[in-house]
Amino acid sequence: MFLYVRGCYPWTYQRVFTVLVLALHCIHSGNGQTCTEGFAYDRRARVCVDIDECRTVPDACRGDMQCVNQNGGYLCIPRGLYSQPTFPRDGERGVGRSPSVRERDTPFTDTSRGYPEADPYPVLPPPVAPSYPIVSRTAPCLLGYTLAEDGTCNDVDECGTNTHQCNPTQVCINTAGGYTCSCTEGYWLVGGQCQDIDECRYGYCQQLCANVPGSYSCSCNPGFLLNPDSRTCQDVDECEDEPCSHGCFNTYGSYMCNCDEGFELAVDGTTCIDLDECGFSEFLCQHRCVNTPGSFQCHCPGGYYLYEDGRSCEDINECETGNNTCTTAQVCFNFQGGSTCLDTLKCDPPYVEVSDNQCMCSAANPACRDRPFTILYRHMDLSSGRSVPADIFQMQATTRYPGAFYIFQIKGPGNEGREFYMRQTSNVSATLVLSRPLRGPQVLVLDLEMVTVNNVINFRGSSIIRLTIYVSEFPF
Numbered sequence: 001m002f003l004y005v006r007g008c009y010p011w012t013y014q015r016v017f018t019v020l021v022l023a024l025h026c027i028h029s030g031n032g033q034t035c036t037e038g039f040a041y042d043r044r045a046r047v048c049v050d051i052d053e054c055r056t057v058p059d060a061c062r063g064d065m066q067c068v069n070q071n072g073g074y075l076c077i078p079r080g081l082y083s084q085p086t087f088p089r090d091g092e093r094g095v096g097r098s099p100s101v102r103e104r105d106t107p108f109t110d111t112s113r114g115y116p117e118a119d120p121y122p123v124l125p126p127p128v129a130p131s132y133p134i135v136s137r138t139a140p141c142l143l144g145y146t147l148a149e150d151g152t153c154n155d156v157d158e159c160g161t162n163t164h165q166c167n168p169t170q171v172c173i174n175t176a177g178g179y180t181c182s183c184t185e186g187y188w189l190v191g192g193q194c195q196d197i198d199e200c201r202y203g204y205c206q207q208l209c210a211n212v213p214g215s216y217s218c219s220c221n222p223g224f225l226l227n228p229d230s231r232t233c234q235d236v237d238e239c240e241d242e243p244c245s246h247g248c249f250n251t252y253g254s255y256m257c258n259c260d261e262g263f264e265l266a267v268d269g270t271t272c273i274d275l276d277e278c279g280f281s282e283f284l285c286q287h288r289c290v291n292t293p294g295s296f297q298c299h300c301p302g303g304y305y306l307y308e309d310g311r312s313c314e315d316i317n318e319c320e321t322g323n324n325t326c327t328t329a330q331v332c333f334n335f336q337g338g339s340t341c342l343d344t345l346k347c348d349p350p351y352v353e354v355s356d357n358q359c360m361c362s363a364a365n366p367a368c369r370d371r372p373f374t375i376l377y378r379h380m381d382l383s384s385g386r387s388v389p390a391d392i393f394q395m396q397a398t399t400r401y402p403g404a405f406y407i408f409q410i411k412g413p414g415n416e417g418r419e420f421y422m423r424q425t426s427n428v429s430a431t432l433v434l435s436r437p438l439r440g441p442q443v444l445v446l447d448l449e450m451v452t453v454n455n456v457i458n459f460r461g462s463s464i465i466r467l468t469i470y471v472s473e474f475p476f
Helices: 010-025
Strands: 039-042 047-050 065-070 073-078 145-147 153-155 171-175 178-182 187-190 193-196 208-212 215-219 224-226 233-235 247-251 254-258 263-265 272-274 288-292 295-299 304-306 313-315 331-335 338-342 352-355 358-360 374-382 390-396 404-411 420-424 429-434 442-454 459-471
Touching: 331 374, 374 390, 390 442, 404 420, 404 429, 429 442
Parallel strands: 374 459
Antiparallel strands: 039 047, 065 073, 145 153, 171 178, 187 193, 208 215, 224 233, 247 254, 263 272, 288 295, 304 313, 331 338, 352 358, 358 374, 390 429, 404 442, 420 429, 442 459
């Protein structure tokens, strides 16, 4: 069957036929009413209603794209992306749907007159999604437009007239020939409903985030301040306010207090209190420790001075410094922690003085029989509490006789507690050994006897060293 139209060329026939075919594809029968693609005619309501392609079209969006239904079409957007209304530009079609007959640049042709005539409908601007269907072929304006007095079709503001079908959670946005249901900032469209976007899940805030309906609020941890961008945080230098009693060290988000040497940080973390070094150890000072703010001092008893290490005590030699009370006739003897003045030696009869420190009793004198031949005077000092056993004095024969042997022993008083004993080290020598610790101050006098025995000439004699021991008060 060929359609003849007067005054038209064959290529015009072909174009008209194509338009009619396309128009037939876009008609949904229903009481003679026509709906554009993306809409279906509701016989009960007698209106064209939107088709939800996201439910009816299998795999409408592929990959990681989410289908969002729109009036007359649908959108494919990345999942998690904030839903924004999409408005096609002039000459563009909606995303996710095929162009309708209304969107093609093909005029309608009235074939009843036998020649092509102009479209009785007004030429409208390019439609934007969603577009609304033509309710009737005989309607003067497309759905979404109203006929003005001058015969033109003006857009109907469905949002202003409150004739839209957006639900209460959505926002109506008027478009040419229709309207779009969208969401306000801070919400996105999910299942036709505007739901709050939880911005805190997407790291909108650097530190602390509190989601609120349609928005969010950022805050910072203690030690930080919120920047003017209301999202990021900057460190607070707490040391500028001098919170520490001594030193302050700023850290990221906090601070630390430190104390000068000799002080320790109190439990409040900011105050410094004096450190009692003397309470740490009794060996900090050799004698006595005195605590001072931030430090300590060592003190020594009389007769001692503080050594250059600041802790040890050294004996003052009063005999060398001249700080003694000895006369010119006396001899100054220094010992640990003090000194004494020794008088000039006086030998008791029948002994006679043979040197400054020795008395002798002559064998020719009958009064010297059974008496030691010589008495030698010696002096020594000893620290209190000295560890034992300790060799403290050595005794040795100065004259040797053929066939003679020697016996060394402690004679007389001075060793009642058996603090000492003689250990013979050779045939002619012996050592005085301290066997028990001594506590001072005290002065001990020991007679160390050396007995000479010669059986060849039947001789027996002895000599004595009278040893005076000054035991100091302190163990140094």
